[in-house]
Each structure stands twice: as structure tokens, then as C-alpha cells.
Amino acid sequence: SSELTQDPAVSVALGQTVRITCQGDGLSKYFGSWYQQKPGQAPVLVIYGRNNRPSGIPDRFSGSGSNPGNTASLTITGVQAEDEAEYYCNSRDSTGDHVVFGGGTKLTVL
């Protein structure tokens, strides 16, 4: 399969910790990445590789993945109100020629 599967929605109380997961065959061969997208804005890379954050991304964002395995996770520790957004995972597919995205997880901060 060339798809990545995410839970459609997750909610978390302000200040708590949330984990968002992504599953798919491509993740058994490639480390994926995670994107935050707020309404009307372009996606922003928040985690890439095993657990790397681009400059400017708060350290409350972290990533993990099972390797070998086909699951990746994004964890937000001490969730802030501004973290409410849609989160997408992606990776190369199992052939390496294409890129696939998960369907997205809408994070609601209570």
C-alpha cells in the first residue's frame, strides 16, 4: 500500500501531552516528516527524520518512529492553544519514486 493512515481528530487539554500517529508501508523504509497547517496557511515542517526540529520549532514538538516498522508518531508535550491545527505526516512511498501524505489529524485544544 502507498497510503499513510492517521486518526482524523484528536483533542487534548491545555498543558497536557498528545501523541499523533501515522502508519504506512513507506515508513518501514523511510523516516517521515510532520507538518502543521493552520487555516488559510501553508503547511509548516515541524519534525523530520528520526526526531529533528527545524529552526524556530519549539522543543515541545518531538517525533519517534519504529524502525524497522511502519509507524511514526508526533508528540506535543505541554500543548499550547496555538498548537491547535491540522497535522499531516508524509514519507516517500515504498518504491521511493513518489511521496505520500497521511489524511491529516485535526488537533483540538480544550
Place this chain on the structure above:
Amino acid sequence: EVQLVESGGGLVQPGGSLRLSCIASGFNFNTYDMHWVRQVPGKGLEWVSGVTSAGDTFYSNSVKGRFTVSRDNGRNSFHLQMNSLRDEDTAVYFCARETVTMSGWFDPWGQGTLVTVSS
């Protein structure tokens, strides 16, 4: 500042054509693979096409044979020629830089350009 700026979106009739452009600045463009990703309003992200630094091209099954990606390293730009457009091609089209070749890690993204296919 690393930046990508798309242009060329608009309204086009089914069966028509449109050419999107993405202008890059702030980095050594000719050493990076570049991609197009689209998003139907209110829906998820869909990878469309990519072009490597060497000029090799790749397409999703949904656009293969209709879309053509190209790059102009001298002008720090790359393009998406979209032919035989269908209603289902209506989306915001983003361009993005792949930070490490073959990684699938995209950063940054452009602001997006809206393509509307409708009669």
C-alpha cells in the same frame, strides 16, 4: 531568507490548460529537488509531482500524462504545465523544496496558488 513564491493560478474550463510557476530565492536552487503538492479546499494534502536537481521528473498517478514539471535553474524557477484539466484538479497548489534528496522532507512551502476548473 529562503522563500518560494507561486504564481499562475486562476479559473480555467474543463479540458483547458494552465501553467504554474514557482520562483525560489535565498538558497542554491539548482542543488535541490522540488515538488508540487495540492490541496482541495477543506481536504488533505496530495503530492502531485517532483523534479530532481538533475531534472528527473515524477508524477502521481492522478496527473501522469496530463501534467509536466520542469525547472529553469538559470532563473531559479520551476513550473507545472497542466493540460486536459478536470474538475477534480481544482485545488490550491503549493510548491515546496525537498530538504534532503529522497527524504520526502519539505521545507519551505510557498503560499499556494488557487486553480479552479469549472465551466
